[in-house]
Amino acid sequence: MDAKGTREHIVRAADELFYKQGFEHTSFADVAGAVGISRGNFYYHFKTKDDILAAVIAARIAERRRMLDQWEAEQDTPAGRIRRYINIVIANETDIEDYGCPVGTLTTELAKLGHGCMDSATAIFTLFRSWLGEQFTALGRADDADDLAMHVLAASQGIAVMSQAYHDREFTRREAAQLCAWVDAQAAKEE
């Protein structure tokens, strides 16, 4: 197989395992096993575990960027786009119940490990943060757009954490709906 394909395969498998088991709890052997290659071959593509993590984070950023572009194409209004973001917690309900938010749980883990990739992980948050900020600006809230974006991020993270703790889908839906209503109320405040 060509190196590019194997490398991508490794990143995909590592991405999923880092999400579902955590970065530290996932070993080279785990990833190699999931991909179906030997541990030795591994070393040909990535010298260290940190290299894999960096590649996984880069892949996540690229994927999220594509997702945001798609949302912009699908949703016509800024409020609709923000609501689309909030809707993640419902669309990915099952995974979030079991493994939490991929972004939040990774930054939390890397922060505790004092890992150098912490800043790259935070960059995923920043991607959403600025995108949400743009939407709030388009909503006529240029002055406090970033504050509002941070509020949406924080609320989503809170929902994810509690969702993981209690597996309560009613709670998740109720909070998401409430946050969407809040967004619409912010839109009404424009002008």
Place this chain on the structure above:
Amino acid sequence: MDAKGTREHIVRAADELFYKQGFEHTSFADVAGAVGISRGNFYYHFKTKDDILAAVIAARIAERRRMLDQWEAEQDTPAGRIRRYINIVIANETDIEDYGCPVGTLTTELAKLGHGCMDSATAIFTLFRSWLGEQFTALGRADDADDLAMHVLAASQGIAVMSQAYHDREFTRREAAQLCAWVDAQAAKEE
């Protein structure tokens, strides 16, 4: 030294290390080093690492219970008590920036590890959840007291996650103040 004292000393050290480094990333040697005893002596007090975790969680529950009692004594009104809870994110600002919320980050980690102590960790959340529920009931919101309690928990967790990601104290204070205002608004709705 007597066994009780050493045991408590171990639990205290493990509590701090589990919080600051994460459960998995903390080894027997780390805890033994922090306490100043040998790894062998360790085994006399706790047979397995899971035993230590169970003891740490039990200690956290007991400590939080004491804290809630104190808040009830200090604060006269239900709203004041809820605001006192929200104020944690500001009072413990420095630690939360570096290590996140002790309860949220632990449940997140244990969930990913598929650890058996996950339920005990969730019990710490439940302690706050029912206490907050009681306060909202006292506020005249018996019907949706638990929903409101969950909302406060989620909001606090969200603030903690973003605080850890961005170390932005202005954000933390703004969100905490906003949440306190929300509590007061809920109180106003009673009648």
Place this chain on the structure above:
DNA sequence: CTCTTATTAGGACGGATGTCCTAAGGTATC
């Protein structure tokens, strides 16, 4: 002081981990 019990220190153990090396197998080019 003596004997028993409670507590400690230090190290052995099997296993897992991240890293690295080397030899073999494929693949493409001339």
Place this chain on the structure above:
DNA sequence: GATACCTTAGGACATCCGTCCTAATAAGAG
């Protein structure tokens, strides 16, 4: 078909981990 390079497999390595055992020490009771 021969050569050079890309890719793979399998294992060696030093280290650390959780667990467990044993012998020495401290403490307390008679």
